[in-house]
Amino acid sequence: MPPTLDLSRASHAKVVISPPRINLRRAASYNHDRGLLSSTSSRFNFNHLVFSPPPSPGLPSLSPPAKKPTRRFFGTRRPLRAVRYAIRLLSVVAVFFAALEVLTWLFGEPVPPASTELPDSVKEMELKTGMVSQNEAPDFPTPIVVTDHRGRTKWTVSIPPGSAFPLPADQYSEICVQCRQVAERARELQSHAHGLHQVSLGFGSDSTDEFIDVQEAERAGFLPSPGLDGGSTLKKGAEGEVVCKKSLTYVLESDDAGLGKTLMMLWIAYGLAEEEGRAFFVDDTRWGYGKFSAIFQPPPPPGCMAPPSHEVLPCPRHARHLVASAATMDVLFGSLTENPDPPSETRGQTLRKAQFSLARRGYEALARLNxxxxxxxxxxxxxxxxxxxxxETQDQRxxxxxxxxxxxxxxxxxxxxxxxxxxxxxxxxxxxxxxxxxxxxxxxxxxxxxxxxxxxxxxxxxxxxxxxxxxxxxxxxxxxxxxxxxxxxxxxxxxxxxxxxxxxxxxxxxxxxxxxxxxxxxxxxxxxxxxxxxxxxxxxxxxxxxxxxxxxxxxxxxxxxxxxxxxxxxxxxxxxxxxxxxxxxxxxxxxxxxxxxxxxxxxxxxxxxxxxxxxxxxxxxxxxxxx
Incomplete structure (x- = not known):
């Protein structure tokens, strides 16, 4: 009887695990039951190096796990680099447009292209309301709708240089009505251009971005820039005074024969001008009581020259140079005369106190008799x-x-x-x-x-x-x-x-x-x-x-x-x-x-x-x- 292997004396049981490189398979599996092949045999190939038998379920896998294929992003294995390139490109574009906006703000809008043809219904409406939408400025005072080089619809007020100042009171009133209509029209065109629906907020809440003041409109080419012949481009007077940056001119013309209403509006207008940092001027060209200086002393000098007459507008309220009269009091005093809704005694008292304070300023400055x-x-x-x-004595009361x-x-x-x-x-x-x-x-x-x-x-x-x-x-x-x-x-x-x-x-x-x-x-x-x-x-x-x-x-x-x-x-x-x-x-x-x-x-x-x-x-x- 052959000797047997005695393992009972070993202190620790040991199991020898074959290394994973040892190929445990049947020999027949290499040759598919076709026997051994020599290196010189024409039947020799490398299939035995590729195909391996299925691993034993009780043993670990003899080959490393297969890696999942890497998903490519934008055609590259490194997506973060593509994202960085995209961000850099967008930054360059954003900086370009920001610089363009800054240059436009500094130097004004370029000359606008020709206006597009409007539908017949729009033209008919504009003719009825007095609106004008064209490249050349009209030869009569009126608001106009313009389009800048980026296709944005805006509006301004055109008064031909050399026009008599002040304009008739009824003409100022008519221009203010047209300003409301043109501002609404500009909002509609702007909303249609962007495919948006905007709710009208009223004339008093017009965005200042939609209105272009006269100086900006002249620099952008919307309005003709007057030459020296018109005398409107002179910026210094005989004594070296410059034209006021902002001003308010009150025209003393009214259909009301009474003097009280005119004085109340005049005093409040002065208070508003002082509060807004506007130079204040009084025009008595057609005042029913004659010359202002025949009753009162001249107003305090503003320290600057009155602006050119074609830059003085009756509307909108935020115009740089504003003209006001009894005929346009709703534009100038709109926020001071609004009725609280619902009625509130506190609200009404606040409005009246604000009016009183402004009128007091005007009284102190303008009510000095000759x-x-x-x-x-x-x-x-x-x-x-x-x-x-x-x-008898000062001690008595x-x-x-x-x-x-x-x-x-x-x-x-x-x-x-x-x-x-x-x-x-x-x-x-x-x-x-x-x-x-x-x-x-x-x-x-x-x-x-x-x-x-x-x-x-x-x-x-x-x-x-x-x-x-x-x-x-x-x-x-x-x-x-x-x-x-x-x-x-x-x-x-x-x-x-x-x-x-x-x-x-x-x-x-x-x-x-x-x-x-x-x-x-x-x-x-x-x-x-x-x-x-x-x-x-x-x-x-x-x-x-x-x-x-x-x-x-x-x-x-x-x-x-x-x-x-x-x-x-x-x-x-x-x-x-x-x-x-x-x-x-x-x-x-x-x-x-x-x-x-x-x-x-x-x-x-x-x-x-x-x-x-x-x-x-x-x-x-x-x-x-x-x-």
Whole structure:
């Protein structure tokens, strides 16, 4: 019996695993049962090196696992390199277009290509609205739609260089209407070009990118650049002043004969210009009251020249050089006159306080009377202050002065019971004396400083108190209700029919304003004003004097007519100046714009917060531009 292999003595059991290179297979599998092949045999091949038998399920694989084929990205095995190349290419393109935008912004748009042909329906609509979309600028003032070199639709306002300034008020109003339509049209074309649908946001919310100002439009070739012949390219004046960068020109032209509305808008316009950093100019070419300097001192000099007239536009609101008047007040004062929706007392009070603040700025800058009238007002105020001062010693308290402004004529109260007539005179006077009694009585409404004053001093001061009256109706001063009151000023008086008999003897009374048989009885009426200086009272065809000469038609007013109108304006302003300067409190009706002007002249703290401005025409407060 052959010897056997004894493994029991081994301390550890060991298993020998053949290396993976050893090929464990049947020999027949190499030759497919065809036997051994020699190296010289023609049947010799390398199949035995390629094909191997399937591995045993109990043993590890004899060949390494097959690798999955690498998925190529953009035709390369390294996708990150392709991404980097793409990013670099996009960066170069982005930088190129950014540089193009910067150059366009610095040097303006290139000359635009010819405008594309528009559909007949669009052309018909543009002809009806006055729109123009063409390469050559029109020979009349109008907004135009233009297209830049990148196909973007924009708009501007074309005013031919050399046009008379200012344009007629109705033409400015028409241009503003067309501006709204052209701006809307430009938005529609822009949205159609991009395949987008845009919701109209209204004229007040137009994007500044869609509007091109005149200077940019000239540099881009949309508008012709005026030469030296037009005198519009000069940038320096005789004294070396440059043209203002931004400006606001207010045109003193209005169909309203009253002076109050014009002054309120003028003062607020100045406040807006100052707030926006605009130079402010006043144009009185066709003002019904004549020259601005005949009533007021010239406005403060802006320190720069007025811009060329063709660059001064009535719209849009963000134009570099803006012109405004009563006819375009909705463009200039749109944000200041909007009604809160839903109604809010806080919102309304905020808007009115903003108007008040702007008007106060304008009053301080523009309401300075001419030298002669200013000297008279100062002297008159000193006289009224002296009347209510203590005659013996300065230790005694001075009396109170209450101003009363009575407006009649073509202005009726807001209160329903007096809407078709006038407020009774006794309401004005009774309210004035109630203020005096309340001031000197020891009540909760009286000032704290008066509570320590003796009754004798308070009574004496009350006796020295006065009521100062200003009215547009000369008959009011002769009424019994106003006996004992004092007239605000006596430098210029509006004459009644009875006063005309003394016209030749008293030169302070205005005379020959319509006809010898007519006077200012009843107050200030527009028809009377427009017919001042006209030979016959029938010169104005309409009752409102609409056909009378306002200075803007084919028949400008004569020098005598302007002189008489200027006297009316001077009397109006001196009345207000004396009341504001000499009165501790003022009683008036807010339906009259002069009443609102008096509040501005008194100041917000004294008039509104302290309650020294008293309105007896309903429960309304200061109304600003509302009328």
């Amino acid at each position: 030298d002669d009238d200013a000297a008279y007002v100062d002297d008159r105020v000193r006289q009224l202050v002296a009347v209510r001062a203590a005659p 001075k009396g109170l002065a209450v101003g009363v402004h009575i407006r009649r004529g073509d202005q009726h109260p807001l209160a329903s019971q007096y809407r078709h007539s006038y407020m009774p005179l006794n309401l004005f006077i009774d309210t004035a004396y109630e203020i005096i009694d309340s001031y000197f009585n020891h009540t909760a409404n009286g000032p704290l400083s008066l509570r320590t004053t003796s009754d004798e001093d308070a009574a004496a001061a009350r006796e020295r108190s006065i009521v100062v009256v200003a009215s547009d109706d000369p008959v009011v001063y002769e009424s019994s209700e106003l006996s004992g009151t004092r007239r605000a000023q006596e430098r210029i008086k509006l004459a009644s029919k009875e006063n005309l008999e003394q016209a030749t003897r008293d030169k302070s009374i205005m005379r020959k304003f319509v006809d010898e048989s007519f006077g200012w009885e009843g107050g200030f009426f527009a028809a009377m004003f427009w017919n001042l200086g006209v030979a016959s009272p029938h010169a104005g065809d309409g009752a409102d004097g609409s056909s009378a000469s306002t200075g803007s038609g084919d028949h400008p007013p004569s020098a005598e007519t302007l002189r008489l109108r200027s006297l009316v304006g001077r009397a109006y302003m001196m009345d207000l100046a004396v009341l504001a300067g000499a009165s501790d409190a003022i009683v008036c009706t807010v339906s009259a714009v002069g009443c609102r002007l008096l509040a501005v002249m008194m100041g917000w703290e004294g008039a509104i917060e302290a309650g020294n401005w008293v309105n007896i025409d309903g429960g309304y407060g200061w109304m600003g531009l509302e009328w």
